[in-house]
């Protein structure tokens with residue numbers, strides 16, 4: 001049994017103590033969806049609405065947050081993933097908001113969406129911590145103390161993704177195949193569909209059906225590295241849609257950029273061979289953003305041998 005499978009079992013029995021039972025709604029490989037997660041449904045609805053509101057702004061209003069002119073690196077509006085490196089652009093616009101503090105967010109995030117984005121982040125923290133605690137227990141890490149908490153979730157980023165109707169959806173993608181560079185990603189999708197995850201066993205793709213009120217949980221590369229490969233970040237992609245606009249809102253929980261990450265001491269203390277070297281997290285993220293989406297290749301950056 002993979003550690004992740006037993007984690008999903010663990011969550012199934014742990015969640016009744018935080019909120020309600022029936023946490024596990026859908027699960028496929030290393031992705032799963034949770035319901036009864038304690039984030040109020042209204043908060044989810046509000047942030048989806050706020051996302052539509054931001055992308056409905058006039059082009060010149062949105063453009064003031066683009067990389068070229070945004071007064072802060074913490075707010076970035078753009079198209080596709082890494083346009084300078086891509087042969088063809090992805091059919092997606094995004095607003096990426098890096099969390100520094102409530103005051104900074106209030107001062108610099110766009111007013112049409114900042115309250116709703118902040119509220120979604122804050123209300124998700126409880127479930128994220130419980131998930132990380134459960135994941136850590138399987139790695140022999142008993143306590144999520146302050147140092148571990150900073151290592152796992154010392155920096156947070158929320159993206160508002162907008163996938164406009166595409167006239168020729170078969171000719172492009174919404175998001176190319178990739179794994180997230182986060183520790184853990186909590187993703188809210190709307191009811192349109194189009195997110196697929198890759199099944200490790202046979203290389204096939206599984207659609208992640210929208211489930212009302214659910215959150216998709218996705219393990220990222222940072223946790224793959226810290227768990228010495230016991231947890232695997234999952235490859236995923238999004239198709240373009242020929243008839244409907246779609247939004248999704250991922251919250252990426254990350255190590256701080258200045259953190260050096262590698263297999264956790266608790267994982268390798270019994271002589272297990274480290275599969276990954278120690279890497280500065282900001283170097284890892286810069287490497288990710290430098291190239292077009294390329295499946296799970298980013299993690300090779302940290303692989304030994």
Ligand SMILES: COc1cc(/C=C/C(=O)SCCNC(=O)CCNC(=O)[C@H](O)C(C)(C)COP(=O)(O)OP(=O)(O)OC[C@H]2O[C@@H](n3cnc4c(N)ncnc43)[C@H](O)[C@@H]2OP(=O)(O)O)ccc1O
Pocket residue numbers: 067073076078080081084094096098155157159175176178180181182252254255256257281282283285286289290
């Ligand atoms: C957009 O489609 C996406 C996005 C994603 C995103 C996933 C994540 O964000 S996971 C969490 C990432 N980790 C962090 O945010 C950690 C904290 N941040 C940092 O450490 C730094 O911001 C940095 C990422 C290391 C970059 O900092 P800096 O050294 O100041 O360099 P920059 O000039 O700002 O950026 C370098 C290069 O990367 C591009 N870039 C940076 N941030 C983003 C962003 N949020 N979204 C898109 N691109 C970004 C930036 O444009 C620069 O490119 P140049 O061409 O200008 O060199 C997952 C999947 C998707 O499809």
Ligand SMILES: O=C(O)CCC(=O)C(=O)O
Pocket residue numbers: 159161175180187189195236237238247248249250
């Ligand atoms: O839109 C989605 O469902 C997924 C988006 C995604 O993978 C990302 O932003 O990293």
Ligand SMILES: [Fe+2]
Pocket residue numbers: 178179180236
């Ligand atoms: Fe992703």
